[in-house]
Amino acid sequence: MADKRKLRGATAREAILSAAVDAASVEGLEGLTIGRLSQKVGMSKSGLFAHFGSKQELQLAAIECARAIFLEKVVAPSEAQPEGLPRLYAMESSWIDYVQDSTFSGGCFFAAASAEFDGRPGPIRERIASLTQYWRELLETEAARARELGHLDQETDPALLAFQLHAFLQEANWAYQLLGDRMAFEQARAATQGLLRRFATPEGIRKTKERKVVAARAVVA
Amino acid sequence: MADKRKLRGATAREAILSAAVDAASVEGLEGLTIGRLSQKVGMSKSGLFAHFGSKQELQLAAIECARAIFLEKVVAPSEAQPEGLPRLYAMESSWIDYVQDSTFSGGCFFAAASAEFDGRPGPIRERIASLTQYWRELLETEAARARELGHLDQETDPALLAFQLHAFLQEANWAYQLLGDRMAFEQARAATQGLLRRFATPEGIRKTKERKVVAARAVVA
Numbered sequence: 207m208a209d210k211r212k213l214r215g216a217t218a219r220e221a222i223l224s225a226a227v228d229a230a231s232v233e234g235l236e237g238l239t240i241g242r243l244s245q246k247v248g249m250s251k252s253g254l255f256a257h258f259g260s261k262q263e264l265q266l267a268a269i270e271c272a273r274a275i276f277l278e279k280v281v282a283p284s285e286a287q288p289e290g291l292p293r294l295y296a297m298e299s300s301w302i303d304y305v306q307d308s309t310f311s312g313g314c315f316f317a318a319a320s321a322e323f324d325g326r327p328g329p330i331r332e333r334i335a336s337l338t339q340y341w342r343e344l345l346e347t348e349a350a351r352a353r354e355l356g357h358l359d360q361e362t363d364p365a366l367l368a369f370q371l372h373a374f375l376q377e378a379n380w381a382y383q384l385l386g387d388r389m390a391f392e393q394a395r396a397a398t399q400g401l402l403r404r405f406a407t408p409e410g411i412r413k414t415k416e417r418k419v420v421a422a423r424a425v426v427a
Numbered sequence: 428m429a430d431k432r433k434l435r436g437a438t439a440r441e442a443i444l445s446a447a448v449d450a451a452s453v454e455g456l457e458g459l460t461i462g463r464l465s466q467k468v469g470m471s472k473s474g475l476f477a478h479f480g481s482k483q484e485l486q487l488a489a490i491e492c493a494r495a496i497f498l499e500k501v502v503a504p505s506e507a508q509p510e511g512l513p514r515l516y517a518m519e520s521s522w523i524d525y526v527q528d529s530t531f532s533g534g535c536f537f538a539a540a541s542a543e544f545d546g547r548p549g550p551i552r553e554r555i556a557s558l559t560q561y562w563r564e565l566l567e568t569e570a571a572r573a574r575e576l577g578h579l580d581q582e583t584d585p586a587l588l589a590f591q592l593h594a595f596l597q598e599a600n601w602a603y604q605l606l607g608d609r610m611a612f613e614q615a616r617a618a619t620q621g622l623l624r625r626f627a628t629p630e631g632i633r634k635t636k637e638r639k640v641v642a643a644r645a646v647v648a
Contacts, residue, residue: 208604227441231546232546233546233547234543236439236443237471264486289464307542311546312545312546313545315541317601318546318604320542320604321538321539321541321542321543321601321604322455322542323532323600324534324604324605325452325453325454325539325604326454326504331605334605335605336607338606339606363617365614366614366617366618366621369598369611369614369615369618370591370594370595370596370598370618372598373591373594373595373597373598373618374590374591374594376598376601377590377593377594377598378589378593380538380542380545380592380597383542383545383546384541384544384545384555384556384559384581385556385559385560387605390590393586393587393590394590396587397587397590397594399590404625405614406549410511414648426479
């Protein structure tokens with residue numbers, strides 16, 4: 207009986223968080239009030255309050271939920287690829303797919319949360335900064351590994367490459383969210399291919415072509 | 428007497444708007460309440476209300492003020508350069524300088540406003556979209572002109588080039604605002620140079636080197 211109640215609680219929590227992440231991608235994490243969210247999930251305010259004691263607790267839990275989705279949709283598929291250029295390419299492709307497929311109504315959750323909290327110090331900003339920083343570092347580390355494996359020219363600057371890959375996705379998300387410009391995703395893909403081709407060695411291109419890239423829309427570099 | 432009063436009114440209006448733009452770059456346009464702003468500029472709420480009848484009117488006026496600053500700091504200096512690659516390069520360089528010099532406390536006003544309003548239809552969103560779209564088109568038009576003048580290879584895709592230039596600045600603004608990463612501005616400059624060098628013709632490089640680029644920190648492409 208107690209177990210069942212615990213299970214029901216866990217499922218309710220998941221439903222609340224999934225609605226919270228989606229709402230926050232559109233209206234921001236600050237717009238996430240327990241009152242409005244309770245309407246969305248059809249639960250009483252006190253019922254919702256039992257799951258999250260405060261607005262900040264709810265916001266932090268929503269961030270962890272968005273992180274789990276990102277790990278599942280972007281990080282995991284790329285980790286199935288061989289390290290070096292194939293993996294770096296898969297990381298960027300799955301990321302573009304994930305934002306283009308509009309996992310959340312308001313586009314990239316972290317882009318929205320970054321802009322909202324960059325001027326508001328505190329635990330929310332810190333968590334957003336540390337997670338986005340972690341992803342940037344993953345891109346840079348993989349670029350460095352690709353250079354080490356001879357998939358990218360020795361002159362490649364991994365940090366500068368990661369900067370550009372990160373920029374292309376954020377730009378596409380921005381252009382689609384503000385201007386409704388869906389072409390921007392194709393531009394992000396074209397820019398990625400142009401950039402990677404510029405630094406890839408024949409060995410790097412061969413290794414990347416060898417593997418079927420997992421992401422649905424990906425074109426082989 | 429009436430003229431003097433009008434002049435005082437115009438100056439007060441400017442002071443209010445300049446504070447409004449700065450506050451909005453940090454806390455967002457929605458955080459811009461007449462109450463908080465009146466504290467900032469040391470004016471009564473009713474005095475401030477005499478200038479702007481509603482919050483939305485104040486928000487729209489703040490956008491026009493930010494636009495005027497952008498025209499002065501970014502567009503005007505680049506228009507002093509010869510058209511084609513020198514001007515395109517100056518547009519990007521002045522833009523990076525302008526954001527790096529932190530004209531507004533919260534960085535790029537339009538980046539902050541874009542993220543805040545992309546999910547909120549209405550006149551504010553429309554104005555932000557139309558102004559940022561206009562700037563993107565200016566970059567694209569100048570890239571097309573540079574190709575026409577033989578400053579860029581004939582294979583250059585002006586829209587794709589503009590996409591990337593726009594992406595580098597927005598990425599630097601994002602990284603600096605959220606992560607405090609000042610290196611990101613240098614990365615935006617390096618990425619810009621790498622991209623333009625890749626498509627520039629010897630003629631385009633010569634023309635760009637010939638002119639002293641107006642922007643303070645700009646390194647000649």
